[in-house]
Amino acid sequence: MKRVRKQGRWGDLPKRMASALIMLAIGAVEIWLGGITFTLLVLILTGLMMWELGRMQRPDADWVPVALGGLAAGSLYAVLMAAPFLQVPLLFLPSFAAFGLVKHRKVAFVYALAIMLAGYTLIDLRALAGTPVIVWLISLVVVSDVTGYFAGRTFGGPKFWPRVSPNKTWSGTVAGWIGAVVVGTAFVILQDAPWQLIILSPVISLAGQLGDIAESWIKRRAEVKDSSGLIPGHGGVLDRFDALIGAVVAILLLGLLFPLPIPSGL
Structure with missing residues (x-):
């Protein structure tokens, strides 16, 4: 009989580190390429994330995830080409499609809209x-995740939201905020970004953490461990970019209220 080896406290560390390296690699490539390549990458990721959402919500119908993924990528491309008065309806189009095709309609509607808004806002x-704001966002999400992971596993303590995400602790959450402050401070010093970025960074970090929790909740309701197996050994695209979705949507919403002190470098 085969023995099951326990992973222990740090058993998923390689997975976490690989996830961080994937996000950092994407950010590094975009610094060098940019332009149309960046837009194409976001279109592909948006389509894949919507495909995964449909796959979790309608595992019984293979055509539904494919249709939603294609519609999301196509709609986002149309948004970039369309007149301003058509952009909002096009951003909502995949959400309405998801509402009519999947099981948990309200959840799918909201999360599909978050995916679309995140894709549009990134572009x-x-x-x-320019590239500094993208690098800042990716660094923020990665550092928050890594510092939160180590602090949570080392110190433990009360759970942040046990009913939704039983593995997340307050110690890890706060450590993520501290890591975000460090990232913001680094950009203020090295990139000459506005000092208010130090305050904004932990706020966006919290939004990223909530984005992670939101995707965990969706997976729990769908009774799946990973959003897909697109990244062997590491789950799906949503599993890797859920926090980035939360962070980018927060940037969009806050930016509608007042000017944000984000890094720039055109």
């Missing part, structure tokens, strides 16, 4: 502020 941010 828009890159066009308006």
Whole structure:
């Protein structure tokens, strides 16, 4: 009989580190390439994430995830090409499609919209502020995740939201905020970003953590461990970019209220 080896406290460390390296690698490539390549990458990721959402919500119908993924990528491309008065309806189009096709309709509607808004905002941010803001966002999410992981596993303590994400602790959550402050401070010193970025960074870190929790909740309701197996040994695209979705949507919403002190370098 085969023995089951326990992973222990640090059993999933390689997975976490690999996830961090994937995100950092994507950010590094975009620094060198940018432009149309960045837009194409976001279109592909948006389509894949919507495919995974449909796959979790309608595992009984293979055509539904494919249709939603294709519609999401196509709609986002159309948004970039369309007149301003058509952009909002096009961003909502995949959400309405998901509402009519999947099981948990309200959840799918909201999360599909978050995916679309995140994709659009990433492209828009890159066009308006250049690569530094993208690097800041990716660094923020990665550092928050890594510091939160180590602190949570080392110190433990009360759970942040046990009913939704039983593995997340307050110690890890706060450590993520501290890591975000360090990232913000580094950009203020090295990139000459506004000092208010030090305050904004932990706020966006919290949004990223909530994005992670939201995807965990969706997976729990769908009774799946990973959003897909697209990244062997590490789950799906949503599993790797759920926190980035939360962070980018927060940037969009806060930016509608007041000017944000984000890094720029066009």
